[in-house]
Amino acid sequence: MQKTVLIIGASHGGVTCAFALRKEGWTGKIVLLDADPELPYHRPPLSKTYLTDPEDADRKLLQTAESYGIADIDLRLGETVASINRRAKDVTLKTGEKITYDKLVLAVGARPLLPPLPGLSAHNNVFPMRSAADASDIRKALKDSENKQVVIIGGGYIGLETAASLHKAGAKVTVLERESRLLARVTTEVMSDFFQKLHSENGVDILTEKNVTAIENGQIKCADGSIYLADLVVVGVGIRVNVELAQAAGLNIENGIKVNAAAQTNDPDIYAVGDCTFHHNVHYDRFLRLESVQNAVDQAKVAAASICEKERVYDAIPWFWSDQYDVKLQIVGLSEGHTEAIVRTEADKVNCFSVWYFSGEKLLAVDAVNNGKAFVLGTKFIKGGQRIDKAKLANADEPFKPANLLKVSDT
Amino acid sequence: MKKITFITTDNETVTLEGSSGSVMELAVANNIKGIEGNCGGVCSCATCHVHVAPEFMKQVGKPGEIENDMLEFDDNVNEYSRLCCQINVADAPDGLVLKVAGEE
Ligand SMILES: Cc1cc2nc3c(=O)[nH]c(=O)nc-3n(C[C@H](O)[C@H](O)[C@H](O)COP(=O)(O)OP(=O)(O)OC[C@H]3O[C@@H](n4cnc5c(N)ncnc54)[C@H](O)[C@@H]3O)c2cc1C
Ligand code: FES
Numbered sequence: 001m002q003k004t005v006l007i008i009g010a011s012h013g014g015v016t017c018a019f020a021l022r023k024e025g026w027t028g029k030i031v032l033l034d035a036d037p038e039l040p041y042h043r044p045p046l047s048k049t050y051l052t053d054p055e056d057a058d059r060k061l062l063q064t065a066e067s068y069g070i071a072d073i074d075l076r077l078g079e080t081v082a083s084i085n086r087r088a089k090d091v092t093l094k095t096g097e098k099i100t101y102d103k104l105v106l107a108v109g110a111r112p113l114l115p116p117l118p119g120l121s122a123h124n125n126v127f128p129m130r131s132a133a134d135a136s137d138i139r140k141a142l143k144d145s146e147n148k149q150v151v152i153i154g155g156g157y158i159g160l161e162t163a164a165s166l167h168k169a170g171a172k173v174t175v176l177e178r179e180s181r182l183l184a185r186v187t188t189e190v191m192s193d194f195f196q197k198l199h200s201e202n203g204v205d206i207l208t209e210k211n212v213t214a215i216e217n218g219q220i221k222c223a224d225g226s227i228y229l230a231d232l233v234v235v236g237v238g239i240r241v242n243v244e245l246a247q248a249a250g251l252n253i254e255n256g257i258k259v260n261a262a263a264q265t266n267d268p269d270i271y272a273v274g275d276c277t278f279h280h281n282v283h284y285d286r287f288l289r290l291e292s293v294q295n296a297v298d299q300a301k302v303a304a305a306s307i308c309e310k311e312r313v314y315d316a317i318p319w320f321w322s323d324q325y326d327v328k329l330q331i332v333g334l335s336e337g338h339t340e341a342i343v344r345t346e347a348d349k350v351n352c353f354s355v356w357y358f359s360g361e362k363l364l365a366v367d368a369v370n371n372g373k374a375f376v377l378g379t380k381f382i383k384g385g386q387r388i389d390k391a392k393l394a395n396a397d398e399p400f401k402p403a404n405l406l407k408v409s410d411t
Numbered sequence: 412m413k414k415i416t417f418i419t420t421d422n423e424t425v426t427l428e429g430s431s432g433s434v435m436e437l438a439v440a441n442n443i444k445g446i447e448g449n450c451g452g453v454c455s456c457a458t459c460h461v462h463v464a465p466e467f468m469k470q471v472g473k474p475g476e477i478e479n480d481m482l483e484f485d486d487n488v489n490e491y492s493r494l495c496c497q498i499n500v501a502d503a504p505d506g507l508v509l510k511v512a513g514e515e
Contacts, residue, residue, distance in 0.1 A: 372477055
């Protein structure tokens with residue numbers, strides 16, 4: 001009997017896993033399921049170029065329609081898994097159909113968090129930003145709206161990218177952030193200040209300490225009594241991990257589906273990858289959950305190798321990017337817990353700088369703004385664990401070359 | 412239709428045909444080993460690094476500024492390096508030969 005790997009979720013994690021299984025030599029069946037009816041696509045462009053592209057622009061597909069057939073992957077779209085039976089080793093779809101598996105991969109990701117605000121569900125021009133359908137709804141609502149007045153609730157990366165893109169597409173955009181600074185949950189003050197300024201300069205209103213309490217007839221009401229008008233509202237206040245299937249099946253859950261270094265859950269026949277996992281990171285020696293393409297892709301490859309009985313551990317250094325206006329932010333590593341941040345500004349270019357986060361001598365992370373060199377060097381230095389000459393790093397007159405930036409004993 | 416040949420790090424040679432999109436997309440659609448295109452083609456990941464066969468370098472052209480920044484300190488960079496998400500199939504010379512960058 002041919003063995004079956006069943007993958008739930010056909011996005012960055014699930015699709016990568018399916019193709020990686022073939023690369024690792026899996027000859028059995030691969031069934032790849034997703035509730036989303038769309039051919040699997042890249043999510044990052046949804047809040048970026050997709051909103052500014054001409055209306056008929058294609059989505060960026062993860063793989064062409066033919067690729068699945070060529071790799072003998074049974075892609076079944078528009079199918080929702082309702083439950084997992086670990087004893088029988090099968091899953092039941094919403095339609096009642098059962099599919100058995102030998103190995104199961106949960107690449108179920110996350111869904112947008114919709115806060116329990118009065119008016120939020122009833123108001124028909126309020127959209128989350130997670131799926132291709134969300135992005136096309138937003139694009140259409142903007143086109144149909146008279147005043148093109150947009151309010152974005154939440155100043156995280158997705159909210160800010162959406163703000164920049166909709167502004168470019170002709171909207172008047174206001175961002176309402178509950179915290180005292182943008183990106184408060186994910187980055188440092190230097191970066192928050194930079195993005196606040198960038199958006200203001202581009203004509204997007206960024207308002208902090210705005211706790212939205214209700215949405216009524218196109219009016220967005222805040223706790224401080226202020227009211228904002230919008231014909232279209234985008235909610236970007238974070239996500240909820242899709243843990244319910246795993247939880248109901250009795251898998252260990254802890255801020256996500258808990259997996260080991262091989263991306264395996266506490267059931268040796270069930271793996272989990274991507275946004276839905278709570279996993280250990282060896283470089284930072286702590287458990288974490290990440291929301292990034294890198295994490296989904298790299299963990300998916302580890303899971304595929306493990307399923308093919310190859311020993312592989314997940315030891316990638318996290319990286320991430322965000323594009324807003326003409327600014328490309330690239331992040332490598334995790335800055336949390338840093339004791340020192342060194343800003344290096346390249347003299348000859350506008351908006352070109354990098355922030356280097358250290359804990360003592362150890363480089364933890366780099367935020368690189370329009371500075372691919374800093375991103376690549378930061379990646380190298382974090383991987384190599386070399387010690388950096390901080391005085392030289394901070395001095396923009398010092399050439400930006402690896403040999404020059406490392407402590408002499410480490411070069 | 413353009414013919415583009417990829418030589419992978421295992422020295423496998425694959426010739427593909429395409430007419431639109433980026434060279435990275437063509438490679439990913441055909442599972443070329445070593446070309447991942449993780450960022451979807453926006454110069455953010457460098458998982459699409461190739462070495463252009465020298466005789467085609469002039470026609471393909473040098474990397475742009477952002478691309479160059481991503482390549483300069485890459486372990487496998489040389490004077491023929493390009494990120495192939497930045498090369499359009501339509502603009503590529505017919506018969507182009509690309510070597511996937513990486514450890515041999
Ligand atoms: C607008 C936007 C912009 C982003 N920009 C960036 C960026 O610039 N850089 C970056 O690194 N990351 C970015 N991200 C994050 C990145 O897209 C995610 O980290 C990535 O998609 C995670 O992939 P995943 O496969 O783990 O999960 P997901 O992409 O969440 O996919 C999970 C899939 O599982 C399916 N599913 C869930 N439950 C079931 C079920 N019961 N039955 C069937 N199917 C199910 C869902 O339909 C979904 O398609 C962005 C995300 C968004 C939304
Ligand atoms: S695909 Fe990411 S840089 Fe080319």
